[in-house]
Amino acid sequence: MDTALTYTGADSAVNGSPVSLSAKLTNDFGTPVNGRAVRIALGTGATQQTCTGTTTASGTATCTIGSVDQPQGASNTVPVAVTFGDDDYNTSSASAELGLTSPTKLDYTGATHLANGTPTQLAAKLTDFNGAAVPGRSVYFALGTGEDQQTCTGTTSATGTASCTVALVDQQLTDSATVPLHASFAGDASYLASDTSAQLKLQYATGRAYGVSAHVDLLGVPLLEIDPQSDTGTVRTADATTTDTPCSAEYSSPLLSVQKLCPKVTATLASGKVTASSTVAQARIGLPGVPLIEVSGLTATSNSECSKATGSTTLTLKIAGVPVTVSGNPNTEIPLVGGGRLIVNEQLPSAGADAGLKVNGVHLVLPADGGEVVLASADSAMHNCGD
Numbered sequence: 001m002d003t004a005l006t007y008t009g010a011d012s013a014v015n016g017s018p019v020s021l022s023a024k025l026t027n028d029f030g031t032p033v034n035g036r037a038v039r040i041a042l043g044t045g046a047t048q049q050t051c052t053g054t055t056t057a058s059g060t061a062t063c064t065i066g067s068v069d070q071p072q073g074a075s076n077t078v079p080v081a082v083t084f085g086d087d088d089y090n091t092s093s094a095s096a097e098l099g100l101t102s103p104t105k106l107d108y109t110g111a112t113h114l115a116n117g118t119p120t121q122l123a124a125k126l127t128d129f130n131g132a133a134v135p136g137r138s139v140y141f142a143l144g145t146g147e148d149q150q151t152c153t154g155t156t157s158a159t160g161t162a163s164c165t166v167a168l169v170d171q172q173l174t175d176s177a178t179v180p181l182h183a184s185f186a187g188d189a190s191y192l193a194s195d196t197s198a199q200l201k202l203q204y205a206t207g208r209a210y211g212v213s214a215h216v217d218l219l220g221v222p223l224l225e226i227d228p229q230s231d232t233g234t235v236r237t238a239d240a241t242t243t244d245t246p247c248s249a250e251y252s253s254p255l256l257s258v259q260k261l262c263p264k265v266t267a268t269l270a271s272g273k274v275t276a277s278s279t280v281a282q283a284r285i286g287l288p289g290v291p292l293i294e295v296s297g298l299t300a301t302s303n304s305e306c307s308k309a310t311g312s313t314t315l316t317l318k319i320a321g322v323p324v325t326v327s328g329n330p331n332t333e334i335p336l337v338g339g340g341r342l343i344v345n346e347q348l349p350s351a352g353a354d355a356g357l358k359v360n361g362v363h364l365v366l367p368a369d370g371g372e373v374v375l376a377s378a379d380s381a382m383h384n385c386g387d
Contacts (some may be wrong), residue, residue, distance in 0.1 A: 009080070208234050224253070
């Protein structure tokens with residue numbers, strides 16, 4: 001007896017996902033044929049996938065391909081072939097075309113560090129469900145959010161990589177010093193949409209400069225308390241910046257007098273550099289138990305770039321009225337009568353920075369935890385410079 005098959009299953013399939021295939025078997029009279037095995041094949045050749053279902057009382061046989069794995073051809077379709085035949089019935093067949101799409105995965109592969117005022121290249125790799133490259137597709141990149149968002153678009157190459165350049169990065173410095181990046185592929189008739197996100201580190205500078213600070217006790221009795229004066233305060237910036245802290249004419253007390261204190265911090269981020277400097281024209285320290293210290297023409301400077309940090313101090317120094325020649329070497333220590341010590345060109349590395357240095361032009365350390373006096377302090381550091 002002759003039979004007829006009609007395909008009744010899904011009209012589309014997604015690679016990497018299951019698909020339910022079915023067909024209806026009838027005899028010459030259009031009556032459903034029950035209890036017969038029907039073979040259904042998805043695709044052709046070496047990639048063909050098959051399953052077999054048994055017809056029910058309605059004549060419908062159903063089976064499932066657990067994970068579709070078919071080549072994504074230009075037609076965006078995959079053929080289905082249904083066949084039946086046994087000792088009781090003549091063979092019959094049916095065919096259909098299912099729409100075929102493939103999932104994609106997008107992985108960010110571009111720059112991980114940014115610097116305002118410089119170009120940066122964004123990139124991502126687009127692959128299919130098997131990890132194979134997906135070429136010729138457009139990937140959209142968005143750096144930052146809101147009014148600060150900067151965008152560009154790239155097309156995937158034969159390796160699946162799309163890249164584009166933001167010509168001049170201009171992003172706000174946040175507490176985390178990171179900038180959100182979102183890349184997306186919109187999808188098309190062949191491939192499903194995908195996207196990815198990343199947090200890129202934004203290069204920034206920190207710095208501070210001030211003229212004088214002091215904390216001096218005598219037998220537990222405070223003699224001198226001076227918070228940093230002529231102070232720029234802490235500078236934290238991802239843009240070109242120059243402080244405008246005014247110079248201070250003088251600070252005067254019986255124990256300490258200083259004249260013309262000028263601090264300054266300048267950051268030039270496009271070249272990745274920050275400079276802090278502090279000058280003190282004249283200073284006189286006359287504390288109990290310590291020889292008279294006189295300083296003139298004092299300048300402390302700290303320069304930090306992503307690759308290095310350097311510092312320097314220049315001054316004219318007298319101790320107890322006697323001129324003292326200072327070598328200019330970092331951390332030059334001069335012992336004082338009475339047990340104190342004077343550190344000239346004190347240089348301390350900045351913790352948590354890629355490169356940074358704090359320079360104290362003159363640091364007087366009193367004996368027996370009696371306190372300290374700092375003249376001309378300059379601190380600079382660079383952060384998130386990258387590998």
